[in-house]
Amino acid sequence: MPFHVIKRDSCPLSKKILYYVIAIVIALLIGAAILAAIGVNPLSYYFNMATMGMVGNRIAYKAFENYLKVFVPLVLTSVALSFAFKMRFWNIGGEGQFIMGSLAAAFVAFKFGPVLPQPLTLLLMCVGAVVVAGVYGCFVAALKVKFGTNETLLTLMLNYIALYIIIYFANTAGDWNIFLNPNSARTTFGSFAEYASWPGIPIGRFTLNICVIFTIIICIIAHIYLKRTKHGYEIAVVGDSPNSARYAGMNVGKIIVRTVFLSAALIGLAAAFKVGTAGILSTAITGNVGWTGVIVAWLAKLSTGGIFIVSALISILNYGSTVAASTFGAVDANFANMLQGMILFAVLVADFFCRFRLVRTEKAVPAAAAVKADAPEAAEIPAAPAEAEIPADAAEAAAQAGEEVSNEQ
Amino acid sequence: MKKRILALLLSCAMVVGLAACGGGSSDNGGGAADNGSAPAPAAEDAESAGEAGSTDLADLTVGAIYINGKNDTAGYTYQHSNGIITAMRNLGMDVDSQLYVVDYVEEDYDAVCQAIDTLVGEGCDIIFGISFGYLDAFNDKAAEYPDVIFSHGTGYLCNDTNFNNYFGRAYQARYLAGIVAGLKSLEEGNNNIGYVAAFGTEYAETASGINGFAMGVRAVNPDATIYVKELGAWGDEPNEYAFAEELINSYNCCVISQHCDSAQAMIAAADAGVYGCGYNSDMTEDAPTAVLTSAVWHWDVYYQTAIEAAAACGGDASQFVTQMGGPAYYAGLAEGFVGYAPLNEAIAPANAQAYLDAVSDLIISGEWDVFSGTALSFEEAEDGTVTVVQTPADLVDNEGNVIVEAGGPSVEDSVITGTMDWFVEGVQDVAG
Numbered sequence: 001m002p003f004h005v006i007k008r009d010s011c012p013l014s015k016k017i018l019y020y021v022i023a024i025v026i027a028l029l030i031g032a033a034i035l036a037a038i039g040v041n042p043l044s045y046y047f048n049m050a051t052m053g054m055v056g057n058r059i060a061y062k063a064f065e066n067y068l069k070v071f072v073p074l075v076l077t078s079v080a081l082s083f084a085f086k087m088r089f090w091n092i093g094g095e096g097q098f099i100m101g102s103l104a105a106a107f108v109a110f111k112f113g114p115v116l117p118q119p120l121t122l123l124l125m126c127v128g129a130v131v132v133a134g135v136y137g138c139f140v141a142a143l144k145v146k147f148g149t150n151e152t153l154l155t156l157m158l159n160y161i162a163l164y165i166i167i168y169f170a171n172t173a174g175d176w177n178i179f180l181n182p183n184s185a186r187t188t189f190g191s192f193a194e195y196a197s198w199p200g201i202p203i204g205r206f207t208l209n210i211c212v213i214f215t216i217i218i219c220i221i222a223h224i225y226l227k228r229t230k231h232g233y234e235i236a237v238v239g240d241s242p243n244s245a246r247y248a249g250m251n252v253g254k255i256i257v258r259t260v261f262l263s264a265a266l267i268g269l270a271a272a273f274k275v276g277t278a279g280i281l282s283t284a285i286t287g288n289v290g291w292t293g294v295i296v297a298w299l300a301k302l303s304t305g306g307i308f309i310v311s312a313l314i315s316i317l318n319y320g321s322t323v324a325a326s327t328f329g330a331v332d333a334n335f336a337n338m339l340q341g342m343i344l345f346a347v348l349v350a351d352f353f354c355r356f357r358l359v360r361t362e363k364a365v366p367a368a369a370a371v372k373a374d375a376p377e378a379a380e381i382p383a384a385p386a387e388a389e390i391p392a393d394a395a396e397a398a399a400q401a402g403e404e405v406s407n408e409q
Numbered sequence: 410m411k412k413r414i415l416a417l418l419l420s421c422a423m424v425v426g427l428a429a430c431g432g433g434s435s436d437n438g439g440g441a442a443d444n445g446s447a448p449a450p451a452a453e454d455a456e457s458a459g460e461a462g463s464t465d466l467a468d469l470t471v472g473a474i475y476i477n478g479k480n481d482t483a484g485y486t487y488q489h490s491n492g493i494i495t496a497m498r499n500l501g502m503d504v505d506s507q508l509y510v511v512d513y514v515e516e517d518y519d520a521v522c523q524a525i526d527t528l529v530g531e532g533c534d535i536i537f538g539i540s541f542g543y544l545d546a547f548n549d550k551a552a553e554y555p556d557v558i559f560s561h562g563t564g565y566l567c568n569d570t571n572f573n574n575y576f577g578r579a580y581q582a583r584y585l586a587g588i589v590a591g592l593k594s595l596e597e598g599n600n601n602i603g604y605v606a607a608f609g610t611e612y613a614e615t616a617s618g619i620n621g622f623a624m625g626v627r628a629v630n631p632d633a634t635i636y637v638k639e640l641g642a643w644g645d646e647p648n649e650y651a652f653a654e655e656l657i658n659s660y661n662c663c664v665i666s667q668h669c670d671s672a673q674a675m676i677a678a679a680d681a682g683v684y685g686c687g688y689n690s691d692m693t694e695d696a697p698t699a700v701l702t703s704a705v706w707h708w709d710v711y712y713q714t715a716i717e718a719a720a721a722c723g724g725d726a727s728q729f730v731t732q733m734g735g736p737a738y739y740a741g742l743a744e745g746f747v748g749y750a751p752l753n754e755a756i757a758p759a760n761a762q763a764y765l766d767a768v769s770d771l772i773i774s775g776e777w778d779v780f781s782g783t784a785l786s787f788e789e790a791e792d793g794t795v796t797v798v799q800t801p802a803d804l805v806d807n808e809g810n811v812i813v814e815a816g817g818p819s820v821e822d823s824v825i826t827g828t829m830d831w832f833v834e835g836v837q838d839v840a841g
Contacts, residue, residue, distance in 0.1 A: 057530040066523045181545075185827035186612065188542055191518070280545075282517035323527050326511045329504065332478045333513035 003358045011354045023350035027343040038330040045324050045331070052316060053323035061206035063323070068208075069277060070287065070319045072215050073098070073270045075311035077293035079222050080266035082302040083259055086226065087239045089144070093137060093155025094290025096162035097264040101133035101271030102285045103166060103179075106192065109276070110178045113195025121196040122276055129272035130265040136162070137264020138257050145253035159290065163283070170283050179281055193279025211273040218266070223304035235259055292318075295344060299351060317343060463723045464534070466500050467507075471716060472533030474524045475512040476540040484644060484670040486512070488689055489539045489562070492708025499713055509533055516542025525550045529557055534726070535719040537712070538562065541614075547572065558719050558729045563614065565825050567736035570727035575711050576825055578741030579614075580621030581772050582704035584779045585742075585749045585765050586686040587625020589701050590664040591633060592758035593684050594626070599663040600633045602626055603656030605674040606667070607643045609838055613829040618668045618704075620833040621779050622686070627835045628785045629764070636660045637832070638839045644670030653677035653685075660839070664701070675700050684756065691750035701757050703750040710746045711738060739825060743773045763795040771797060780804065780824075782817035806831040 032042035047055075052067055054060040077094050084091035105125040113121045136158065143149040169179045173187050181190035200207035226232040234255045237245045242252050267290070274285060296314055300306030321336035473479075473493055477486035490510075497504050509531045511524035521543045528536050529550075535558040538547050544564035551559040551572035559572040567573050590602055604622065608615045623635040638652045649667070653674035656662045658681075666686040667674040672695035678685035679699035687693070687703030718732035730736045740746040752761055764787060771777045777785070777799065784802040789795050804813035804820075812831065813820055823829035832838065 053527065053530060058532065059526065059530045062526045063530055066526055069519070069523070185830070186541065188516070188545070189518070191545065278519040280518040282515075282519060284515050284517045284520065322511065322523075323530075326509050326524075326527055326531065329479070329508065329510070332480045333511075334478060 002361055004361050005356045006359045007356055008354070016350075016354045019350040019353055020347060023346035024343060027339075027346035031339045031342060034335075035331070040328045040330055045328060048324040048327055049320035050316065052320040053327065061204070065207060065209070067315060067319050068212050069274075071311060071315040072209075072211050072277075073274045073287060073289045074292060074296065074315055075308055076215055076218065076270035076273070077267050077289040078296035078300070078307045078311055079219055079304055080263045080270065081293045082297045082300075082304065082307060083222070083226070083235070083263040083266070085297055086302050087235050087256060087259055089141065089256060089260055089263075090152045091137065091140075091155050091260060091263055092152060092290070092294055093140065093158050093264075094267050094293050095286050095288070096155070096159035096290070097133040097137045097267040098271045098274075098286045098290055099159075099162040099166050100136045101129035101268030102275045102281060103169070104128040104132035104268070105272040105275040106179060106281045109192040109196040110190070113192050118196060122198065125196060125276055126269055126272045129268040129275075131268070133268025133271060134261045134265035137267070138261035141257045141260035145256055166281070166285070167283050170281075189281045191280045196276055197279050198273065198276045209277060211277060214273070218269070219304055219308055222266075226304065231255075231258075295348070299347060314344075464720045466502055466716070466720050469502070469535070469716065469720050470507055470509065470531070470533045471497065471502075472509045472528030472531065472536040473511075474514050474521065474528070474536070474538045474540075474543060475510060476514065476516070477512065479510045479512045485689075486539065488706055489537075489708055492706075492710075493537065493712045495709035496712035496716055499709065500716060502716075514540075514543075516540055518546050521546035522550060525554075525559075529554050534558060534724075535560060535716065535729075537715075544574075556726050558722070558726045560715055565737070565827070567730070569730055569736065571729050573715075573730055573733055573736045573738060574825075575715070575738040575740075577706060577711070577746040578739065578821065578824070579704060579706065579747050580617040580779055580821075580824060581741045582747040582749055583618050583621030584625035584628075584772075585768060586666065586702055586704045587622040587627075588629055588764050588768060589625075589749075589752070589758065589761050590622070590666060590684075590686050591626035591629035592761050592764065593664050593701060594633055595630050596758050597663045597684075599661065600630065601660055601662045602633055602635050603653065603660060603662035603665045604635055604637045604667065605649055605652045605656065605665065605669055606637050606639050607669050608641065609637060609639045610830045610832060613824050613827045615668050616829045616832065617780075617824040618688075619836060620829070620831075622666055622704075623833050623836045624779060629787060633835065635666075635836045636662060636839050637836055640669055646671050646673050649673035650677045654681065656839075657681045657683055665699075672696060687750070693750060693753050697753070698756070700753055701761075702752050704747065705750050706747055707745055710744060711740065714738070737825070739821075741772070742769060743775065760789065760793050760795070763789075763793055767795045767797050778819035778821055780813065780821050780829075781819035782813040782815045805834045807834045807836050809834075 028046065032046075035042040035045055052063055054063045057063055077098065081091055081094055105128055108125045108128040109121060112124055116124070137155070140149075140151050140154045140158065143154065144151050169177060170189060171187055173180065179189055181188045198209055198211050200209045226235065234245070234250055237248065237250065238252055238255050245252050245255070270289070271285070275281065278285075292314060296307055296310045300310040317340055321340050322333065325331045325333050325336040471493065473489070475486045475490065477484060479486070479490050481487040481490065493508065494504050497508060509528055511527055514520055514524045521538070525536060525546060537560050539562045541563045544561055544566045547559050547561045547564070548566045551568060555571055557571065561572070561574045563576050564574045594600060594602055604619055606615050606619055609619070610616050619635070619637055626633045626635060636656055638656055640648050640652065649669050649671055650673040653665050653667070654677045656665060657678065662683065664684045664686065665674050665678040667688050670689075672687060672692045675685040675687050675692050675696035679696035683699065684701050685692075685696060685699045687695070687700050688705075690703065690705055692703045693700045715733065715738070718729060721732050722728040742748060749765065752765075767787070768785065771785075772779075777783060782801060782804055783799050786798045786800060787795055788798060801816035803811045803815050804817075806812055808831075810831070820829070
């Protein structure tokens with residue numbers, strides 16, 4: 001290999017922005033070339049995508065409501081994942097935790113919706129989703145603490161268990177199956193919208209779902225929790241070095257289990273928001289947020305404010321692509337997904353070059369020695385080189401798994 | 410610090426965005442108080458109604474929601490997409506500018522609602538949905554957007570104004586294909602007939618196809634048995650081939666019929682040197698040495714009727730159901746919505762056309778329907794003339810339950826409502 005990779009000491013913001021802009025421009029240019037080749041005007045396609053078709057749309061307020069429906073679960077899930085990631089606990093089980101949370105919320109809605117007042121039902125849906133999703137996540141943490149199991153594998157595999165549980169409920173008729181529509185000859189999920197549905201604040205014809213406000217408040221609380229509280233400090237220390245944390249007298253196992261519970265519980269809450277807004281279950285209820293959330297959290301460098309912005313942008317990309325695809329006969333949803341993937345991939349590459357740089361290998365200098373020479377602080381904190389590698393792997397694994405799931409469907 | 414400023418900017422942008430949405434819509438709608446009657450479109454209605462009473466087809470925008478891709482080249486979505494495009498071209502419409510499609514939409518209430526919002530936002534006047542599981546979303550959205558026409562395929566929900574459903578009597582075409590298969594089995598002296606089906610009794614769509622076909626077979630060959638093997642999926646090419654192969658090898662079937670997306674079952678029949686009856690489109694080209702005929706859909710027949718009715722509404726979507734003559738379009742052989750592909754002369758049983766003509770006439774005239782308490786039998790004269798004999802007989806399922814008493818009316822509705830969850834006698838379900 002004539003080149004090797006070296007960690008950068010620092011990367012000025014102007015340079016970072018430049019890298020991101022170059023990456024996105026390259027992705028868009030490739031996309032434009034393909035669009036032009038299939039006879040679609042790239043400019044009008046991109047305009048449609050970036051504006052989510054809201055320009056000249058007679059129900060633009062509706063488009064914005066739908067955009068927020070994509071945004072809310074994504075930002076909450078990403079924030080939740082950042083809790084675990086800060087501790088270097090690679091929770092890529094967001095999908096499974098989201099599904100278990102949705103099932104719990106829907107169960108509460110069907111069971112108690114008809115007898116309890118609506119606000120209480122909604123509250124209980126949140127509690128149910130938070131507890132079930134939290135437990136589904138934190139027992140992996142308990143296994144890791146007790147037996148040193150690999151959380152990446154376990155959370156990943158639990159995703160599929162949860163997915164097949166919800167598919168089982170979707171396809172199995174029976175009196176016990178309260179999730180189904182009793183009036184349909186074919187098995188379809190039933191609606192509980194009349195019992196439990198998140199209220200909205202009307203602004204003109206636009207309705208601001210109350211979950212959006214809750215989400216903003218939760219993000220602020222999460223930010224304060226991570227930056228300003230003892231718990232937040234403990235998470236940071238465990239993330240930097242579990243041994244230092246132990247040396248400082250922290251109960252590392254307890255911190256891990258507690259934080260992973262919070263992470264999974266918050267994903268459960270996102271599920272309760274989503275289910276309570278839709279008023280019905282679906283086997284595609286997650287909208288892939290468990291996967292996308294990994295990418296969002298990582299692009300945002302696990303900062304809560306950053307996650308808010310990245311989620312907003314990725315939601316535009318996500319929702320805008322679908323809308324733009326509907327306008328052009330030659331562009332189907334698969335093409336829109338491919339373009340989305342290209343842009344995300346380009347941004348990840350830019351992110352890589354903000355952290356690392358390629359250096360021509362002079363002679364037979366061992367790469368490891370070079371890393372140490374260039375980044376002396378790496379020696380002090382043993383886990384530092386892993387910081388970039390493992391999450392990049394996790395993000396990749398998540399992206400691949402996400403693709404597999406969408407391919408299956 | 411910089412991040413905080415960014416966050417602040419973003420939230421400001423969102424607030425401005427909200428204000429703009431709210432403001433813009435109240436400008437269009439002339440205030441929130443009277444938006445129940447959707448004033449803006451109403452004004453257009455008055456204009457167009459004043460001019461002609463019907464919308465020019467060039468001003469009509471069509472929307473569609475597909476379960477698979479709009480660029481598919483075979484299969485269920487392709488059949489619909491092709492039908493809509495053919496209908497629009499026949500009507501002189503420009504597909505590129507007048508058709509909006511959201512594809513790969515799963516049977517997920519929220520996703521369908523979102524797709525409908527997108528199409529309504531694009532200004533679609535009529536929106537078609539092709540998959541059964543879209544029905545609740547279509548039902549709710551039809552109430553939310555009374556100025557847009559909604560048309561849902563394979564479902565049963567509807568209203569009296571802007572929302573109808575449509576489906577075809579494919580079982581009539583199946584019955585005719587069954588007659589051809591039955592005649593072939595007599596010629597071959599082999600009473601075993603195979604059927605590769607996506608599903609069995611859990612979908613009325615598949616059950617009615619199997620039953621229609623089986624009754625056609627047994628009208629000419631009462632000793633025949635129809636062995637059904639279920640895929641558990643609408644499309645599964647390797648198994649479509651393998652299941653057909655198994656029916657031929659293990660059950661000694663001499664004719665294979667199918668209800669699945671590709672022509673693999675027909676190709677398997679050709680490879681094994683037996684015969685087949687295709688489905689969806691004419692499959693003769695795929696397996697010229699095997700396919701006797703195919704039961705086919707002509708979706709463009711419906712789409713053209715519906716688009717013309719939408720135009721005739723003159724912008725008043727509530728007139729759609731009236732223009733269509735009712736909320737459920739359930740057409741068959743008589744309207745040309747379903748039919749059979751031309752017989753493959755080289756291998757088709759002798760005189761099959763005479764049988765098909767005689768039964769077609771009977772169905773088209775409305776005198777007789779497949780799922781009634783009247784059974785058909787045939788008398789073939791020396792000169793090849795075929796006479797149909799109608800005999801009152803119980804319609805019995807394969808467990809011996811009487812579905813329709815002798816002479817009773819057809820239970821054709823059960824195909825749409827999804828209550829046809831039985832196999833007619835002569836059908837044998839082979840574990841998959």
